[in-house]
Amino acid sequence: MRRPVDVLIRRLDPEVPIPQYGHPGDAGADLVTTRAAVLAPGERVVLPTGVSIALPDGYAAFVHPRSGLAARCGLALVNAPGTVDAGYRGEIKVIVVNLDPCESVRFERFDRIAQLVVQQVEKVRFHEVAELPGSARGEGGFGSTGGHTAVGGSGGSQGGNRYASVVSDREGQ
Numbered sequence: 001m002r003r004p005v006d007v008l009i010r011r012l013d014p015e016v017p018i019p020q021y022g023h024p025g026d027a028g029a030d031l032v033t034t035r036a037a038v039l040a041p042g043e044r045v046v047l048p049t050g051v052s053i054a055l056p057d058g059y060a061a062f063v064h065p066r067s068g069l070a071a072r073c074g075l076a077l078v079n080a081p082g083t084v085d086a087g088y089r090g091e092i093k094v095i096v097v098n099l100d101p102c103e104s105v106r107f108e109r110f111d112r113i114a115q116l117v118v119q120q121v122e123k124v125r126f127h128e129v130a131e132l133p134g135s136a137r138g139e140g141g142f143g144s145t146g147g148h149t150a151v152g153g154s155g156g157s158q159g160g161n162r163y164a165s166v167v168s169d170r171e172g173q
């Protein structure tokens with residue numbers, strides 16, 4: 001295993017646990033909320049994690065959702081993945097939204113709400129050019145390779161089509 005990267009961390013709440021990896025090979029260390037909360041269906045809230053960090057230069061940390069909460073409760077991060085810059089010294093916050101149409105989501109203090117993935121990031125220099133070099137993909141994007149052709153349209157009147165395509169995608173799984 002590679003040597004871990006050292007990251008300085010400050011507790012802003014004396015009782016908050018230091019983020020933990022669930023298993024040795026995990027990419028994300030779990031973040032908790034220091035504030036209990038109840039999110040009604042569709043509600044969005046910014047939750048404090050009680051920690052701030054100082055990343056080494058050339059690194060960033062990304063706040064990712066936890067799949068279990070997404071699957072069980074419909075919890076999503078509005079800005080997933082949230083980007084924590086190396087120079088940020090403020091409290092890490094998590095912007096959660098309850099996407100379940102019916103059920104509220106409840107968090108107790110110190111429940112794990114997200115996971116922090118630390119990665120090396122490249123700094124680039126942009127060089128303006130009149131033409132970009134060619135590539136196999138070219139300008140094709142947004143479903144250009146197929147598989148999503150029935151999704152989309154201009155909204156309203158396409159609703160029936162859109163639903164049918166979602167159903168058939170699921171049947172194909």
Ligand SMILES: O=c1ccn([C@H]2C[C@H](O)[C@@H](COP(=O)(O)OP(=O)(O)OP(=O)(O)O)O2)c(=O)[nH]1
Binds near residue numbers: 091
């Ligand atoms: O999920 C997140 C995302 C960001 N941040 C913090 C760390 C990050 O360094 C800072 C700014 O985030 P970002 O650059 O995504 O937000 P912005 O709207 O562009 O703000 P700014 O103008 O401060 O860059 O907010 C969090 O605590 N949680």
Ligand SMILES: [Mg+2]
């Ligand atoms: Mg920014």
